[in-house]
Amino acid sequence: MGLKVWYLGHADRPAADHPDKTFDDYQDSVTVGRDVACDISLPDEHTDISRKHFGISLSRATGAYRFEITETKPVYRNGLALFSGDELTSDDLLRLGRPDGPALRIRATRPDIASNMPRTRDNAPAGGAPGKGIRILGVRVTKLAMAATAGGILLLTGLLFLGVFQEKQRIVTERAIRATIEDQTAQEIVKQNKAAVYLVAMRIASGEIQGQATAFAIDHPAAGKVLATNAHVAELKAYADEAGAQLLAIPVGGGTPLTITSVEFHPGWQLFSDFADSVQTLQATYLARPISFAPSYDVAIMRVDDPKRLETTVTLASPKDAPSLSTAEPLMLIGYPAEELIGTDETKPEPTVQKGSMTALTSFFMSGADKFEKYLVQHSIPATGGASGSPIFDRTGRVVALLNAGNINARVDVNREGKVERKRSPSAALVNFAQRSDLLLDLGKSADDRERLAGVISKILSEAKLNLLRAPEKEVASLEREFLSRHPDAKKLVDLKNEPLGEAVQYLGTTMAARSISIVVQEGKSYALFGYSSVPISTAIMAGQEAVTQVSSPGPMQASTFRNLGAITKGDPTEVIVLASTPEQGEPGTDSPPSLARFAIYEFETAPSSP
Secondary structure, eight states: OEEEEEEEETTTSOOTTSOOEEEOTTOOEEEEESSTTSSEEOOTTOTTSOTTOEEEEEOTTTOOEEEEOOTTSOEEETTEEOOTTOBOOSEEEEEESSTTSOEEEEEEEOOOOOOOSOOOOOOOOTTOOTTHHHHHHHHHHHHHHHTTGGGOHHHHHHHHHHHHHHHHHHHHHHHHHHHHHHHHHHHHHHHHHGGGEEEEEEEOTTSOEEEEEEEEEEEETTTEEEEEEOHHHHTHHHHHHHHTOEEEEEOTTOOSOEEEEEEEEOHHHHHHHHHHHHHHHHHHTTSBOOOOOOOOSOOEEEEESOGGGOOOOOOBOOTTTGGGOOTTOEEEEEEOOOTTSOOOOTTSOOOEEEEEEEEEEEOTTSSOOOGGGOOEEEEOSOOOTTOTTOEEEOTTSOEEEEEEEEOEEEEEEEOTTSOEEEEEEEOTTOOEEEEEGGGGGGSSOOHHHHHHHHHHHHHHHHHHHHHHBOOHHHHHHHHHHHHHHHOTTOEEEEEEEEEEOOEEEEETTEEEEEEEEEEOOOTTEEEEEEEEEEEEEEEEEEETTEESSOOOOOEEEEEEEETTHHHHHTTOOEEEEEEEEOOOTTSTTTTSOOEEEEEEEEEEEOOOOOO
């Protein structure tokens, strides 16, 4: 099914200067607004319409189109306000910004595919559209307002107020009815799935039970009935074994706990952890662009001592449906958040239900990608310690993701005993993270399949690391061009290319390769340094036996200016020292010393100080 859209403006007929547009069903979403980047770009003069006013997304699971709308950018259908998640009917007349605003007609088109299958019967409720009763309520309020017009200007003001009140009241009433429907759906999802959610707890040697996280039962196509959770939760099994404790899964309401006997991690869990550590090391020496990652491939399955007791299992979204999640889609979590909360009795646990929506669907590298590579679900469900591993449901009751991390604020508290405690609390921004649930289907495979999958992930991570590496030659060249545009008369004193850094020196107890470059510093002149290498380098300026600058932070490039250097060196012989760490034996680069790919020094006139 596709879409056909006509812009009608205020005339309620197709505008000659805005031809209709048709979208095939291969396009998952259509955006509407005044921005030229929107799929449907509307005239600038319609100031009631936002730059990006609303969107329509295709659900691959149902074949239906649904609206994506925010409260501050209203859209009306047949005089009634629409909300995110509302379904497009076969032929909708929409008004944007106001009930009498500019109009669009949107029609869902059916594919011309020959079929002998009978057409689906119309199953709409006999009472008509959900908003019909609300509209009657609106008419009654209007009559009441009209009856008050006899009082002149003062009552006219009251009428205007009542008209605004009527519109707000109608929207509030609609929202209340819709919320009731959503609440009924949520209650049904909880009723059907709550028994599948378990408190992950540790029973220590003293017999005390300590709640840790959340897991949920699934009927895995390869592993059978198991518990699904995060990889970082499954790591508790090793800690429990080492401490002589037991890792348990406690059912809702209590009863005999299940003992977790073994765990299986996603092959990408350790690979991505190693990747993130290596990128962090590169970032510390400015060799990689600054970016943070959420824990990724953070899923695992846990086997229990009596899998027959896992009677209630959840339904996972399929690999075809999970990538079709759309921004602003409502989501719901069932789990056991506990950190700094008055939570639940670990021996008779009762899970918490929380709601939110999807804020973004991205790759693990925090960027847009092909939809089948978008495994990181960013959402607004509140998250704190203990909720890790909780199932996140969509409106149909399928588990689409596992909560695994959140943005937090770290703080330091001093307790009553005067001890310093490091604590954390969730960020009020409510941008938290979850792993798409179909990652669980990568588990339970043969050793050969796991090895093949690990190879694919390793290749993805290697390519990602290359994309994160800085290009120091380009950055230094750009800075150098900018400098010369401001100082066209600058004199180049030194221009080294591919020069080895061979002299070994001791600096802060570390053996480093060094290169000393002598320059003659002129009174009243300033100097600029531009250089880069394949390894982190630092620079310092020495006048005689004393350093006139501190050693700069190590990085793959150096770009610095020193104004009035002559006033500091006072005529003493001046050297620019370039330092680089030497690789350890066995590391790449051991066979050849590090070198300067490029290093230039400029002398330029010192600009007069600003008053």
